[in-house]
Amino acid sequence: MKFSKYFDHTILKADATPADVKRICEEAKKYDFASVCVNSCYTAMVAEELADTDVKVCTVVGFPLGAMSTLSKKLETINAIENGAGEIDMVLKIGELKAGNEGEVLNDIREIKDVCLHNPTWKEVPLKVIIETCLLTEEEKKTACELAVAANADFVKTSTGFSTGGATVEDVALMKQTVAGKAYVKASGGIRDLKTAQAMIEAGADRLGTSATVAIMEAYLAENGQ
Template identity: 55%
Template sequence: MEINKYIDHTVLKATATEKDIIELCREAKEYNFFSVCVNSGYVSLAAKQLEGSSIKVCTVVGFPLGAMSTEAKVFETRQALKDGAEEVDMVINIGELKSKNFKKVEEEIAAIKKEAGDKVLKVIIETCYLTRQEIMLASEIAVKAKADFVKTSTGFGDDGARMENIELMKKAVEGKAKIKASGGIKNLDTALSFIEAGVERIGTSSGVSIVKELKK
């Protein structure tokens, strides 16, 4: 099994340096991961490092809270794509979802998808802050807004990916969108259990150790 091709090799911590991003890209090339996932300010550096390789640059938008204006998120998306991003992981406005402003949440995702065009858009719903019903709703809204993926977590919330939430998301998207699990995926067993459950992408900063575990 090519587990490396499920992995978005990730560094999103506030203290990440240019050196960290260069090392992330070097590892991505060595282990042939699907992509690297970096904050939008580092997209051009990552794109330069990965030039001539098949590894994609993924970035996050409205990260990690999702509480900024739609205009700010759209602009961040536009700039990231200009800098070389090929995939965008956006954080929904969780407060708007909880305020039952569902149309607003949908319109924001749709606006970012419109900006992203044929590039992959993943919608982070931050499951740890949502009820079961809200997880289903957020996933359904993402599908209606033409998102390509729904994603469990930022990795910066109170909790990460959980199997019961993956099942809810799967039910909600009914094959109309893919699922990305992220947050707290640090070993091979956890990664494999999510893949077996139908997850098509894994976001983790432990990609290297997961692949080494598999090779053992």
């Protein structure tokens, strides 16, 4: 796979302005990243900026805590897809997972997956499930991945980047082993340089989320004489 297509070029900070988001879109088009990942208020603008390219619009849902009602997440997902989202990154109900309420977590993911499959645009939209590894035990990480797979999620994702830690190679490897080819793995949070990005890919990451994407790509191109 083309190296640039590993990356979701990400801008999720609270003080991101429309001008910042447009700059990210221009960078994504220049380097041909997999997607631009934004908060839902920017979905329509990003869809317009990326029209006639193969760079997808990735919108976060229930971000960054995951602690809102399933209905709220469904409505946010519907709105995002109607506004042009081609991928959805949702945060699962972390507290419910830690409380052992697996049925609640499974239903939450299933409801969003259903919207990704059946929505007013008639598009099938890939779903990534953020499990927030830094808040989970090893067993909880495995359970979260198993629930995401049971709900037919397309990816499991390590982190929001807004909690106490981000992706680690150990977590990526554990998630890859747990999903056993039934879902892809996205690593995000703390991926700031080429060495870290390559380590995540070697550990099994199929996609990387980072705001340092341009610096990583420039380092990669320089290393490969491009």
